[in-house]
Amino acid sequence: MxxxxxxxxxxxxxxxxxxxxxxxxxxxxxxxxxxxxxxxxxxxxxxxxxxxxxxxxxGKHNEILGDGNTNNQGLAHFCLWVEDLNAEVTRLRELGTEFLLKNSEYIYHVENGSLCKVKAPEGTIVELRDNKGI
CATH class of the missing domain: 3.10.180.10 (2,3-Dihydroxybiphenyl 1,2-Dioxygenase, domain 1)
Structure with missing residues (x-):
């Protein structure tokens, strides 16, 4: 290729x-x-x-698109790297962005760094990660 x-x-x-x-x-x-x-x-x-x-x-004219579901096969989310995850969370909260909390936390830690997940108005889940880790 x-x-x-x-x-x-x-x-x-x-x-x-x-x-x-x-x-x-x-x-x-x-x-x-x-x-x-x-x-x-x-x-x-x-x-x-x-x-x-x-x-x-x-959608095409007069078409109402169905909602996605995170338990479907296919794209579950996409990820954007950010320099300052704390600052991004603060800014997005001020804009009224919908977050997907984990254990009531906006930011949570995983093996290779920290992340948060937000939900776009159409339902796409966007993960934001800091520049640490993988």
């Missing part, structure tokens, strides 16, 4: 404005391109963080 890397994930949402705000204002993604009325969808949008992209799209 030639040199390869992950380019993007595609996330679909029923709550486009809230989801776009979460990823841009909450997690620091940059809006790259927004296509309204894209092949039967209200929006198909590209957002970027470093070299990583998310293709954010609504």
């Amino acid at each position: 030639t040199k390869s890397y992950v380019h993007h994930l595609c996330i679909q949402t029923n709550s486009y404005i809230e989801t776009l705000r979460f990823y841009t204002e909450g997690l620091g993604f940059k809006l790259v391109h927004e296509s309204p009325d894209f092949h039967g969808r209200s929006f198909n949008t590209w957002i970027q963080l470093g070299e990583f992209y998310i293709e954010l799209q609504t």
Whole structure:
């Protein structure tokens, strides 16, 4: 195989404005391109963080998308590395971000460092880890 890397994930949402705000204002993604009325969808949008992209799209017109479930096969979460996990948790709490607590704690320790998990408006779980460990 030639040199390869992950380019993007595609996330679909029923709550486009809230989801776009979460990823841009909450997690620091940059809006790259927004296509309204894209092949039967209200929006198909590209957002970027470093070299990583998310293709954010609504369902087809008049389609209500079903909720994901962490007990399904497939993508369970994706992870972003952050320099200061404590500062990110404080900032995201101030924005009203939904956290997935473990033992009533926002940040918990695992073998290779510390992490927290947040839930995007459309249901995607995003893990935030510090730059320590693996």
